[in-house]
Amino acid sequence: MSPVLVGCVLLLPLAGCVSKDKSDLEKYVEDVLARKGGQIQPLPPIKPYERYIYQSAEKGLRDPFQSFLNEEPKKETVEAPANESQKHFIDEMQTHNPEELESFELDSLRMVGILQNNDELWGIVKDNAGTVHRVQVGNYMGRNFGRITTIQEDKIELREIIKTPQGNYEERQATLALSEQ
Template structure:
């Protein structure tokens, strides 16, 4: 501790030694030189353009209203479909009468499983969307545009079931999986 005090005292003495000189002539000359310089002209303030109000008009009949919630639009579009062939009652409830989740607006291939999170008895999946936002999902959540319901979450993959239309126009379920993405 005494060494620290000694070094501190020596530092203070060195700083004070630099303040000893009383010759201010160089400083006074510099100040006089600065004061004799002509002053500059300040530019006038630029004119402010008036704000022009803009009213949004889509220009297309039936175009999406940007102020309408997305899932309501999708729900309406799916409800208008008449091709219900092969659609079970449970599938119909999943497709038509359920609120959409955020990750359903992305293609399944564009989503990446980047990890898992365990909380007591629950295992959560960590998903990164194409925008770089990280989401936490659990069994029962939906991913992708094909109504992909999460069935199981494991350390290295997520298993889900998608509802799609096959080539005949019939609704069918198909299994899908998302593996852990390693960079």
């Protein structure tokens, strides 16, 4: 059976529903308009605003408007070098500008891909909140001053500066591999 014929058969019953006589509708509208309207209730009385000044902060209590979830972790303070071989680590830690991905642990970051534009290669990194970041060689990520040294199709290599139990600083290589998910 053709679709046109099926459509005609389905529309045929609707043709019987059409009436050109609208007198019943016009009569109903006239009846509704002729009705007397009801009385509108008065508004309830409005209570005056009473001002309240929050004074608990002066007493040393916590500010209820300050978020307790997004508190920034304190950065490790860098002490004066014990010897000259440690000076270049401390100089780097003190002089570089902190970047957004340094607020995340390296374990919570995932490499999800790369972008290439001519000779530039960018890594695509996703944090644990699901936000996607674009990084390149020289950017920092992780809490141990992890500086990106190379970006490859399947991994991002970093050089981290960690503090040893003896109080010295040393370099450690870290890798962020391409995530399969």
